[in-house]
Amino acid sequence: MELIREVHPAGGAWSRSVSAGVLADEARFQTAWPEYASTRVLDEFRARELSRLDRARHVYLDSTGGGLYGESQVRRHAEILLANTFGNPHSSNPASLATTERVESARRRVLDFFQASPDEYEVAFTANASHALKLVGESYPFSPGAEFLLTFDNHNSVNGIREFDRARGAHTTYIPVQPPEMRVDESSLDRFFDRARPDGNNLFAYPAQSNFSGAQHPLDWIARAQARGWDVLLDAAAFVPTNRLDLSRWHPDFVALSFYKMFGYPTGVGALIARKETLRKLHRPWFAGGTIAVASVQADRYTPAQGAAAFEDGTLNYLSLPAVEIGLDLLDSIGIETIHRRVHCLTGWLLEKLQALRHGSGVPLIDLYGPRTMWNRGGTVAFNFRDARGRLIDHREVEEVANHRRISLRTGCFCNPGAGELALGITRNELVTCFRGAKDVLTYEELRNCIHREGTGAVRVSVGMASNFADVEAFLRLAEDFVED
Helix, strand or coil: CCEEEEECCCCCCCEEEEEHHHHHHHHHHHHHCHHHHHHCHHHHHHHHHCHHHHHCCCEECECCCCCCCCHHHHHHHHHHHHHCCCCCCCCCCHHHHHHHHHHHHHHHHHHHHCCCCCCCEEEEEECCHHHHHHHHHHHCCCCCCCEEEEECCCCHHHHCHHHHHHHCCCEEEEECCECCCCECCHHHHHHHHCCCCCCCCEEEEEECECCCCCEECCCCHHHHHHCCCCEEEEECCCCCCCCCCCCCCCCCCEEEEEHHHHHCCCCCCEEEEEEHHHHCCCCCCCCCCCCEEEEECCCCEEEECCHHHHHCCCCCCHHHHHHHHHHHHHHHHHCHHHHHHHHHHHHHHHHHHHHHCECCCCCECEEECCCCCCCCECCEEEEEEECCCCCECCHHHHHHHHHHCCEECEEECCCCHHHHHHHCCCCHHHHHHHHHHCCCCCCHHHHHHHCCCCCCCEEEEECCCCCCHHHHHHHHHHHHCCCCC
């Protein structure tokens, strides 16, 4: 096959040899997904802000794990820090007041980005989405008779809330998702919603987008559940990097997210966006510096702070908050709809090409765990490779090959055991047997050895704001190398 030397228009500034077949594939891609052409601003962003990727010939396909930061984000943040003096906000000196102004500005910016009315919502800054979820779990008024309802495909940080509700005598119910699409059977949903106790405390939690399968669950579940007596906790961490969450249209009681997943920098800052009315239901099991209005040792009493302050333990990561505003400004300058469109096109092409790959024996190369098309799905694609005889190829072997080619992807269960168990057909009895047989602590390797199946994990490829056609094509070339004649 003839080789052509060029600067790839979607691949950044470095020159490389590409086959005529690759160029033909790109032409077919452009024809199949013509709306991709309207996202060229992201190629300019990548060339300007992420040139390090192409200099290192690094293919980044772990956008669900974390976003990538642009160079200007770091520079702008450094300029703010170098030009100002910021101090602990729990005071009223000049340095403290400068920090307080920045903190409140960041709160307003977050509400504005998500189109959330300040009359309805408050923003509590957290360490990450997991911290935001923990705050709800530990503070929600679970008691005997209360209900905690959640879908099977929640992240472990949502699953962990069940330990709070069980400790207080509440009841946990999981709504299954159905392989292979990994969606909830809508006809059964109302039956689960009818579990709400009248005049009781009922919490329903689900991901707007599964971090395992990429399946997007309908946002109209929010009002549907609330009408039946549920408070709704929306895990938006995997959704908001590439989709618009409009809180003037949808009104979940609690939203958890991490900013590094949206725009890469800073890490260590997330948010709990909460409806004021429902936030008043939460009661912290302890208090700390910053979360109280008054505390006394001798009187053995304290009065909690009101609103978001009651959920910001100790001192905020205040030096990072200007970077949150910078990141949100970046997303607005590009347009979340533009990012969504690019991810939609690239993922659609990736799904089509992967599902078309067959061994010479006729056996499909992949088992796909999630939606087959782009209807109500995001840029997260989970699957396993099979050989020509239909045997599962260990996901760790795939990762090793990817690492050698400088392709960053992810393998395992992605902190989402419920989705993984259902996708891989692992039964409850198998899992219970493994836990009962453990002498002390059951490790992941011991679990793998205990379950007598082909595998306990998957390969996950996820595209995002920084992704381009060349990235997807690089992974497809890797996948083709697993095809046997």
